Amino acid sequence: MEYGQYWDAFYRKTYVQGARKALWDVPAALSVGRDLEIFKSAFLPGLPLLDIGCGTGEQARFLAAHYPKVVGADASPTAVALASAEPASGNLEFRVLDIADPEACAELHRLYGDMNLYMRGVLHQVDAAEHPQAVSNFSLLMGRSGRLYFIEVADNIRSYFAGAAHGFHELPKAVQEVFVSNLPPHGLNLEQLPRLFPAPEFQILASGESHLLTNLMLPRGEAVRIPAVYGLVGKG
Numbered sequence: 081m082e083y084g085q086y087w088d089a090f091y092r093k094t095y096v097q098g099a100r101k102a103l104w105d106v107p108a109a110l111s112v113g114r115d116l117e118i119f120k121s122a123f124l125p126g127l128p129l130l131d132i133g134c135g136t137g138e139q140a141r142f143l144a145a146h147y148p149k150v151v152g153a154d155a156s157p158t159a160v161a162l163a164s165a166e167p168a169s170g171n172l173e174f175r176v177l178d179i180a181d182p183e184a185c186a187e188l189h190r191l192y193g194d195m196n197l198y199m200r201g202v203l204h205q206v207d208a209a210e211h212p213q214a215v216s217n218f219s220l221l222m223g224r225s226g227r228l229y230f231i232e233v234a235d236n237i238r239s240y241f242a243g244a245a246h247g248f249h250e251l252p253k254a255v256q257e258v259f260v261s262n263l264p265p266h267g268l269n270l271e272q273l274p275r276l277f278p279a280p281e282f283q284i285l286a287s288g289e290s291h292l293l294t295n296l297m298l299p300r301g302e303a304v305r306i307p308a309v310y311g312l313v314g315k316g
């Protein structure tokens with residue numbers, strides 16, 4: 081699957097031609113800042129950290145203040161160019177990477193060794209048939225000592241938006257851009273996690289229901305929050 085092509089079209093249309101932001105582009109303190117509270121005590125602090133599907137780099141820039149080396153990686157070259165154009169500290173770099181590509185992930189592990197992985201809103205956009213390959217790539221990147229934290233759209237997203245669209249006139253267009261410009265999303269649920277990250281290779285250290293904040297404002301001034309699930313995963 082050519083994730084880079086799909087996502088490049090989205091980033092070019094939204095950020096470059098439209099000079100707009102994606103709906104998930106919110107201040108880092110309200111996204112990864114909340115996630116950090118869950119994973120900071122579980123991540124070995126000396127390991128490099130990989131932000132998978134980093135988009136325009138908001139979360140990676142935040143993480144660079146907390147970890148000695150941060151790599152933001154995205155399948156879209158345009159997203160990586162946008163991320164790289166912002167001022168950044170010396171311990172942060174951005175690169176193009178398809179997380180479903182085993183050779184590219186093996187190369188990254190050769191360069192950096194075991195890594196902690198952060199992933200916000202990416203796996204639900206990867207074809208379900210490629211989830212086992214993506215998980216195998218996570219395993220390779222984590223090695224023995226890395227851990228993975230993810231927060232992903234929950235599988236009730238379609239019914240959530242179908243209900244929400246009746247009340248919020250601004251919602252359908254923004255949501256359509258994500259659903260039409262890119263791959264159809266496959267949300268996760270908590271029951272799936274033990275199959276996705278099977279023992280004894282993996283150990284699910286924590287999981288739960290959460291939400292992903294968006295920058296879509298409801299008429300009463302409250303931001304739309306997408307139902308989500310999170311997981312903290314180590315090696316068995």
Ligand SMILES: C[S@@+](CC[C@H](N)C(=O)[O-])C[C@H]1O[C@@H](n2cnc3c(N)ncnc32)[C@H](O)[C@@H]1O
Nearest residue numbers: 083087133134135154155156178179200201202
């Ligand atoms: C919904 S956006 C989330 C962006 C960012 N993580 C955030 O929360 O702001 C999904 C991101 O995943 C990237 N992506 C999709 N499939 C990918 C893949 N196979 N490998 C790497 N990145 C991918 C997209 O280009 C996009 O930037």
